[in-house]
Amino acid sequence: MSQSVYGARVRRKEDPRLVTGHGQYTDDVQLPGLLYAAMLRSPHAHARILSIDARDAEAMPGVVKVYTGSQLKGLVAPIPTAWIPPESDLKMVEHPVLAYDRVRYAGDGVAMVVAESRALAEDALDAIRVDYEALPAVYDQVRAMATDAPQLHGDAPGNVALHWTVGTDTDEVFRAADVVVSQTIRQQRLIPNPMEPRSAAALYNGATGELTLWATSQNPHIHRVLVSGVLGIPEHRLRIVSTDVGGGFGSKIACYPDEVLVAYAARDLGVPVKWTETRSEHFTATSHGRDHVDEVQLAGTRDGKVLAVRVKAYANMGAYLSTAGPGVPTILFGLIVNGAYDIAHASAEVYGVFTNTTPVDAYRGAGRPEATFLIERIMDRYAAAIQMDPVEVRRRNLIRREQFPYANPFGLSYDSGDYHQALDKALAMLDYPAIRREQEALRRQGKYIGIGFSTYVEMCGLGPSQVAGAVGFQGGLWESAMVRVHPGGKVSVFTGASPHGQGEETTFAQIVAEKLGLPLEDIEVVHGDTNRIAMGWGTYGSRTTAVGGGALALAADRVVAKAKTIAAHMLEIPEEAVQFEEGRFHPEGSRDRSVSFQEVTLQAYLAWNLPAGVEPGLEASAFYDPTNFTYPFGTHIAVVSVDAETGETRLMRYIAVDDCGPTINPMIVEGQIHGGIAQGVGQALYEGAVYDDDAQLVTGSFLDYAMPKARFFPRIELDHTVTPSPHNPLGVKGVGETGTIASTPAVVNAVMDALAPLGVDDLAMPFTPARVWEAIQAAEGRKGGQS
Amino acid sequence: MIPAAFQYERAFSVEEALTALASDPDAKLLSGGHSLLPMMKLRLARPTKLIDITRIPELCTITIESDRISIGAAVRYHQVAGDRRLADVMPLLGEAVRVIADPQVRHRGTIGGSAAHADPASDLAAVFLASEAEFRVLGPRGERRIPADGWYVAPLVTTLEPDEMLMGIDFPRPLSSRQTYLKFPHPASGYALAGVAALLSLDAEGRVRKASVAVTGAASMPFRAEAAADRLLGQTLTKDVVREASELGSGEGEYTGDVQYSALYRQNLARVMIQRALERLVQA
Secondary structure, eight states, X not given: OOSOOTTSOOOOTTHHHHHTTXXXXXXXXXXXXXXXXXXXXXXXXXXXXXXXXXXXXXXXXXXXXXXXXXXXXXXXOOOOOSBOOTTSOXXXXXXXXXXXXXXXXXXXXXXXXXXXXXXXXXXXXXXXXXXXXXXXXXOOHHHHTSTTSOOSXXXXXXXXXXXXXXXXXXXXXXXXXSEEEEEEEEEEEEOOOOSSOOEEEEEEETTTTEEEEEEOOSOHHHHHHHHHHHHTOOGXXXXXXXXOOOOOTTTTTSXXXXXXXXXXXXXXXXSOEEEEOOHHHHHXXXXXXXXXXXXXXXXXXXXXOXXXXXXXXXXXXXXXXXXXXXXXXXXXXXTTTTTTBXXXXXXXXXXXXXXXXXXXXXXXXXXXXXHHXXXXXXXXXXXXXXXXXXXXXXHHHBOOGGGOSEEOTTSOEEOOOOHHHHHHHHHHHHTHHHHHXXXXXXXXXXXXEEEEEXXXXXXXXXXXXXXXXXXXXXXXXXXXXXXXXXXXXXXXXXXXXXXXXXXXXXHHHXXXXXXXXXXXXXXXXEOSBTTTSOSOOOSOTTOIIIIIHHHHHHHHHHHHHHHHXXXXXXXXXXXXXXXXXXXXXXXXXXXXXXXXXXXXXXHHHHOSSOOTTOOSSOEEEEEEOOSSOBOOEEEEEEEEEEOTTTOOEEEEEEEEEXXXXXXXXXXXXHHHHHHHHHXXXXXXXXXXXXXXXXXXXXXXXXXXXXXXXXXXXXXXXXXXXXXXXXXXXXXXXXXXXHHHHHHHHHHHHHHHHHHGGGTOOOOOSSOOHHHHHHHHHHHHHHHHHHO | OOOOOOEEEEOSSHHHHHHHHXXXXXXXXXXXXXXXXXXXXXXXXXXXXXXXOTTOGGGSOEEEOSSEEEEETTOBHHHHHTOHHHHHHOHHHHHXXXXXXXXXXXXXXXXXXXXXXXXXTOHHHHHHHHTTXXXXXXXXXEEEEEEGGGTEEETXXXXXXXXXXXXXXXXXXXXXXXXXXXXXXXXXXXXXEEEEEXXXXXXXXXXXXXXXXXXXXXXXXXXXXXXXXXXXXXXXXXXXXXXXXXXXXXXXXXXXXXXSSOHHHHHHHHHHHHHHHHHHHHHO
């Protein structure tokens, strides 16, 4: 071990398996006698179910059984939510696994067919006759709160799912302020679209009563808790396996009716059952993200000091409460609406609203992109109002290095940072004065480019668990790890985190390789199987390396400590005199005599000659609860050109300077940032779920729903600063969501900057060519009218 | 996601294909399958039988003669894109084919399949119309030749009869030497939100001797922009002439908006793309 792998651009250990088709995804599960399920989903956004006739379907050859909601009512408990924000008056409405009296969104499950092949199951769906009485539907959360709006749930009057307020009183500051800027902003609904659709397969062992459920889950242990409760299968007889999961972006956190139904059928029929959603189903039956209507206000002085910010948010919850749904527009949003700025007064008021749409849950960033978008947009508005450069306004309000730990107005304690340093670095990469000159010159030729900034901070790696409880998360937010050294010196690492594309099979191996002085290939990271790993909370909210990596570092340290004790005994020197370097133990200051980590390991297992009181074996566990959140930050800059004739926006440059503390694998970090940026740009320019007046999803396929594509992007220019977090053993900050959080406002600010000379001052995302062109036309019309 | 049950049959000759087609009114010809199969998977199409015509030799050839270019109906996009002779005599075709979808689709998709499917946003529709292509059709009543103008009836509807088969597409020669296809892809689907095929011949003085412009994607049907061509004829290609021709040409489409792209926007885009296509030809 001459060169450390820690901090190195090591290629991902998981990639050869994944890129050669050897991944073990849920849909790859093959079992003797496997049956296939297909779901009948409501074509109506809101309707009463008058009758369901499945006799023809059940009579079809190869069809084993058809399940309906009324059959399962009472046998399968409703799907619960797992986030109950305190003092939010959350209405925990019933979410049946199959609708039995009323469907509440187009895509709501009505029946499940189990058949001998997937084709037969799909054929049988056509043969089920459902008699619906269509009801008026509402998809917009603001309209859903109107007194005459269709009501979704008897126990949620006015369709209000929750009402939550947080922060300080800002009224006085706003009354006295010289400058107040306001804007109403719609942050459109997004459809996650990971590459792998959701899937579930279940096998019931009648002899032991054990049920194995393969599921596309970001958090198999949370799934175990929830499925155990819904189906009444005790946890020690329920095994959840999520070995390879092809991306989630939050959409695979939730416990959905589908996996519960598959598990139920496998137990009921005594035969394994598998279901995989189609891409069309994904569009309507997998949780969506964002969907806010926000009123944001900022109060400031004429010389650029922000005094207060306040937000009133209407968050669309969809038809039911998804697993983490209620926490997203409250805790993960409201507590950080001041962004990276030193603002003394801030408040947020949030309405969560039921509508006849697919339930909304976490989507990459979950609440923090929404908050960041508001503050970054309103900072630009403020800059325009006081005629100050948007960079200068940011510079004057960014939290200063000496203010850390910084207590924000909502009681969060930002850990560490030098926000100005990141800003300066990004500006230097851009050459700001030069690009402004170029912008001026191009404008004179009738060409429009724009420069947009986002000086963001976000909170991730949530914990400690005491805080999780205080904010209503119905679980802990610690993480588990176990390092098991095998007699031959190879190592299995077991993590309760559940990576599904983020590369921790490599990153975690790098941590252990560093601690134990072993080569990377001697370390295998095991995750995603509740029978192999200890209780843990999974992967979401950029927590895996900060919290799971923290647990792993502690466990590895414990292994080294025990090995050291044994080595001292073998070397016949006091433990304090043992030094561990490059995989060998030797007396301090002398390398003449030494024992290797492998020799010590073998002795630990042979146990022929262990020091008194030392148990055989070499493994250690840790359950690590972080002391606080981590707060990655940085500056993103987008430069765009807008074609005024077609309305097309092109990204010319994208600069990102991020700080996620020390990096364990810079290549993986950069990959996370690249992907995150692309996803955030997707919201700014391309993506958006559109419903029609009957609450039918119009953008229900890739023909209409525009995902960002590689050809839309320039080379992304990255750099970083390094400010360790004091809140975990590795000093790392999460980086899985920063790109998504930062990039949407950077690009939107850039487009608005480009359009400013044309008189466009407000535009709703996504900035499709048509929207931009129509806004330009409207602005020209206004100008024409004035002159 | 899985089509309803169907039979599959491979035809090795034109006669076999036509016989099979005649024997089953719900049979469909299968070429590249890149439009038909997705529709079947969504169960929007439920043919009882697919007759694969991609192994019929005369449908798979590209012939270049002095007075015409003939492309067999089952010639795949990638064959067209890679054909050097075609690149010399009709660069427009390769240019258009190379911006269709992605490499996988171009590897399977066929010229005739695109013509017969008649998606109103198909890139080739503009090329067929602008280059005055002729569709060779064979059926129980013999052979017919249908000019491109008479081919497209409505979205996904052509004048091809259910018992007929498209044999190939002929382009008359000589074609105007200045030719281009310019596309503004839909950000989601990659289909043309507006695609313009334009061909121009100039005389020795730089005046337009012949002009042909067609637009796909923008309007509810692909169309020939006759008024644009008329405005160009006999003219020197000044900025004003090009601008006026684009304005007139885009005015000939019938535009219908959807939730994302309004009729007004589509017409504007057609205008801008005609203008840019013509500007490109001025520089050529």
